[in-house]
Amino acid sequence: MLFRVEPTSGTPITRQLSEQIRARCAGGQLRPGDRLPSVRAMAADLAVNQNTVLRVYERLTAEGLLERRHGDGTYVAGRLPAGGMRSQKEYLKQELRRLVEQGQMLGMSLEDMQQAMADLYEPEES
Amino acid sequence: MTDDVIVAAGVEKRFGRTEVLRGVDLTVPRGSVVGLLGTNGAGKTTLIKCMVGLLRVAGGQCRILGDDAWSLSPETKARIGYVPQVISFFPWMRVRDLVRYTASFYPNWNEELCGRLIRDWEIPADQRAGTLSVGQTQKVAIVLAVAHEPDVLILDEPAAALDPLARRQFLQLIIDIAGPGQRTILFSTHLTADLERVADRVAVLKSGQVTWSGLLEDLKEQTHLNLEESFLEMHHA
Numbered sequence A: 001m002l003f004r005v006e007p008t009s010g011t012p013i014t015r016q017l018s019e020q021i022r023a024r025c026a027g028g029q030l031r032p033g034d035r036l037p038s039v040r041a042m043a044a045d046l047a048v049n050q051n052t053v054l055r056v057y058e059r060l061t062a063e064g065l066l067e068r069r070h071g072d073g074t075y076v077a078g079r080l081p082a083g084g085m086r087s088q089k090e091y092l093k094q095e096l097r098r099l100v101e102q103g104q105m106l107g108m109s110l111e112d113m114q115q116a117m118a119d120l121y122e123p124e125e126s
Numbered sequence B: 001m002t003d004d005v006i007v008a009a010g011v012e013k014r015f016g017r018t019e020v021l022r023g024v025d026l027t028v029p030r031g032s033v034v035g036l037l038g039t040n041g042a043g044k045t046t047l048i049k050c051m052v053g054l055l056r057v058a059g060g061q062c063r064i065l066g067d068d069a070w071s072l073s074p075e076t077k078a079r080i081g082y083v084p085q086v087i088s089f090f091p092w093m094r095v096r097d098l099v100r101y102t103a104s105f106y107p108n109w110n111e112e113l114c115g116r117l118i119r120d121w122e123i124p125a126d127q128r129a130g131t132l133s134v135g136q137t138q139k140v141a142i143v144l145a146v147a148h149e150p151d152v153l154i155l156d157e158p159a160a161a162l163d164p165l166a167r168r169q170f171l172q173l174i175i176d177i178a179g180p181g182q183r184t185i186l187f188s189t190h191l192t193a194d195l196e197r198v199a200d201r202v203a204v205l206k207s208g209q210v211t212w213s214g215l216l217e218d219l220k221e222q223t224h225l226n227l228e229e230s231f232l233e234m235h236h237a
Helices: A013-027 A039-046 A050-063 A084-105 A110-120 B044-051 B095-103 B111-120 B134-146 B164-177 B192-198 B216-223 B227-234
Strands: A066-069 A073-076 B004-015 B018-029 B033-038 B059-064 B080-083 B152-156 B184-189 B201-206 B209-215
Touching: A013 A050, A013 A084, A013 B216, A039 A050, A039 B164, A050 A066, A084 A110, B004 B044, B004 B184, B018 B044, B018 B059, B018 B184, B018 B201, B033 B044, B033 B192, B044 B059, B044 B152, B044 B184, B080 B134, B095 B111, B095 B134, B111 B134, B134 B152, B134 B164, B164 B192, B184 B192, B192 B227, B201 B216, B201 B227, B209 B216, B216 B227
Parallel strands: B018 B209, B033 B184, B033 B201, B080 B152, B152 B184
Antiparallel strands: A066 A073, B004 B018, B004 B059, B201 B209
């Protein structure tokens, strides 16, 4: 599972990382019960401060998206928080809106964007 | 006992007629990694020397681990690691002897960590300290400052002389030993990109006063600027 942060951006690392975790939960790459890397491993991997990663895990735990099991690690919560699915989809919509705006600025047509999405879409294996 | 590891309150320091620190207020909570930013001559080194008790404040107070910085107990001193900006070793000592000599002062010297860093950082242990390059000297000083696993680590421009590879290794070391929430680290730098990775707090020293301090993420949420842009903005007026 690859996370990426851009430390020299104007967006705090905490926000970058929590948005990526949220997006992965919304997109289904992270499923309930999946284990996240330990704070130390994630920090070493991203080459960022451990406090920063810990803060993200704590916040998402408070939101109900993650679950910290004492002495064991951090997991995606078994059940999404009340209204969780809706808020995750809402979040995904915001992301889409942002991407569509960027596409428009690049002069992409709706068809171009749909095609780009279709190329990326992998149907779920049954 | 307070959870602030370093407390500077109204710290003043002057050299002759030059006022360098003009009422510095700064608290460093336990477990945080603080980047101290400032232009050349802003007073970073002077403030750090006051914090570790190498300079006596002219006004105000500096406390570290509960002790007054000017009268640190031996027990407190053993819990502090410090890398000065200008490093001086006995030039005739070989690096391995320098390590053994320094280790003899500390009861909790971590041989394993020390040996690993010397290997990883390719420090020539047989060479005499006087023949090391500036970067190699800085590496040795960092190893000597962390090997006794101090609770507080204070570094004055630690990465300035390091090449990009060594700097990355140094940042990894800081990340590795820093936490979460355990060891407290304060380092001065003007390399904002390094700081954005490893620091969770920032303090900006400007003409002898701390003009901004707090969580790096709060600064970014407020300004939507990266640290370098914020820093330039703060010094624009």
